[in-house]
Amino acid sequence: MNIKDRVIQIIAEQAVLEPTDVKMDSTLEDLGIDSLGLVESIFAIEEEFDISVPFNANEPEQSDFDISSVASIISGIETLVKEQS
Amino acid sequence: MKRVVITGAGTINSLGQNVKDTLGAMREGRCGISDLEFRDVDRLAIKIGGQVKGYDPETRFNRQQLALYDRFTQFTLIAAREAIGQSGLEFSGELAARAGVVLGNSGGGMTTLDDNYRTVYEDGKNRVHPFVVPKLMNNAAASHVSMEFNLKGPSFTVATACASSNHAMAQAFQMVHGGLTPVMITGGSESMLCFGGVKAWEGLRVMSKDGCRPFSANRNGMVQGEGAGVFVFEEYEHARARGAEILAEVAGYAMSSDASDIVMPSKQGAARAIRGALRDARIDPTEVGYINAHGTGTAANDKTESAAVADVFGAHADALMISSTKSMHGHLIGGTGAVELLSCIMALRDGVIAPTINYDEPDPECALDVVPNEAREANVEVALSNAFAFGGLNAVLALRRHS
Known part of the structure; x- marks a missing residue:
């Protein structure tokens, strides 16, 4: 599985949806993932890829990591995997 | 019902190792937050805290005591000695049989837990010190x-996180109030x-790496x-009969539960606790001059708390002062309301309002008088102390000046 599919798998599991229901333009809110679900997803992503995601729940918009859509999360993870491997 | 007054206060925290030094630091707006010093701190992402420094347990306790006292118990005894010493009370006979101790604590002996997990998991040893359990249990301090x-009276520990x-203190008030x-x-x-304590908090991603700036954008x-x-x-008549010095009157309290989310605060839950404390203490909202805020410095708490205060006080919200002393001593979790009550006593007794330090930029969602950066002199008749915990459990105390 590529990075995109692995991230979608994690998000789908958090949202209790099928991976096919997670669209690239979905926001976490669309998928019903709240702040606690977000923090848990980021943890799962860090464990999956053995990376560290710079995310502070107090200032999500100021983190380098863009969580505005599934697509932006995937592209952020791809960058981090490249940088941190 | 009996009136309840405070006749002794004691503390140790990152601002000072007694009440005088702590209040002195609050007046000066001094920050007690600094680089953490303990084993494996280099493995943490969060490396700052309001740690008690320049503290030597061996000057306060003997070797046998230290074998039984976790750091939280040591701190509690130091504060209790100061408070009871100030009150001048000695407990014997009938008074000893009735008086008890009710304390707040959340984590118990985390250092003891951390050290002994290391011993068995990291060092692979199969034997731990015999006092691990009596040292780490969170009623040990009480x-x-x-x-x-x-x-020898009713004594226990209350755990409602922050x-x-x-x-x-609400529980203790109720016991004295009810006779x-x-x-x-x-x-x-x-x-x-x-290490384990801070690592656990890191996981939630709500900690600041660089400082506590409550209400600041x-x-x-x-x-x-x-x-x-x-x-x-x-009890007021008991204190008066023996000529005790009265620091302030505890006028009432309220508790509420948000019943909504395990970490996100609720404006309604907070407002119900504030409003309830005013009602219980028979205080008109316009009498309140100062609120010691829960003011954690998180995005969620500070705006929710500001909205709750605006909701309860209406136009008077702009006239009262509200500050977060966590900006100076950090968030003491289960001990935080107790250290913060000192700032309410200072407001009522000395007419000095502790500031919210590290305040850089106004936040339109926290548009209250947060006493930014410098302490202020003011005549305050009534002060409130807010606490809104993870788990949605809230408790607000109302204090009145004793004159």
């Missing part, structure tokens, strides 16, 4: 206070500043502190 001062101390006992020792303590999370605050709550 028990040792009861033993040192011969308090509201533990306020819940404990169950003329004296209760109350307050709370916490010491989670060890550039705030980015909470900073942990440690220490204890202990008070003597005494």
